Amino acid sequence: MTPAALSCRHLTVRYEASAAAILDDITFEVAPGERVALLGLNGSGKTSLLMATVGLVPHAGEIEVCGVAVSPRNLAGIRDRVGFLFNVPEDQLLFPRVMDDVSFALGRRRVPEKEAWAKAMVALDSLNIGHLARESVHHLSHGQQQRVALAGALVADPPLLLLDEPSAALDPPGKHQLGKLLQGQSAAMLVATHDLDFVRRFCTRFLMLERGGLVFDGTDVGEIARRWECLE
16 A cells, blocks of 8 residues: 555644654655644644654654654655745745755756756746846745745655745735646645635635644634634
8 A cells, every 4th residue: 555645643742852842743644645734823733743754853752754654764765756835935945046945856857957957947937037047036026036945945856845934925916826737746745824715715624723723624624724724
């Protein structure tokens, strides 16, 4: 049987041993190709959950990506299976020039430079920023930097996408275009967001975190909208 794209079992995250849990006993799975929204207010644990999945914060419990356990000795393989978008794009843009940054994931996999650049160009064009390929990332607007970071997450066709607030800083046409792009992806995805209107266009399942606990897991958009209104 094909393993889940992402499996969390009794996931708990604490930044200090004596501190309260940021995430407390979270269990869920994301099937291959499934598009799942992760909703919650600031401080509910959304970003911590994504970061634990790629080994950026310590965790208790079990996390598996495509059947591989997240552990210090497996992190390189885990990160090859995941396309990650940080909520602050500057945190993941490593190179001065756009094309070098987007093609980096392919270079790590020893894809020849010509092929890597061609695939990076496809990813940039899919986000309508191909014209920025030779620009410095430091000269871009926040929204443009976010699209460059997203192109870097998509370029290697990973089986799992972890996206932290991907619609932030996008205008309505930009959100519409991004929603269509994500709807066409074959990868499983977990999308952490405050923007229910955005994710309901392409996600088929909704998780809600509240004070570090998983309080909703289902497909009923009406129910998640009602709960979201109560939180806001």
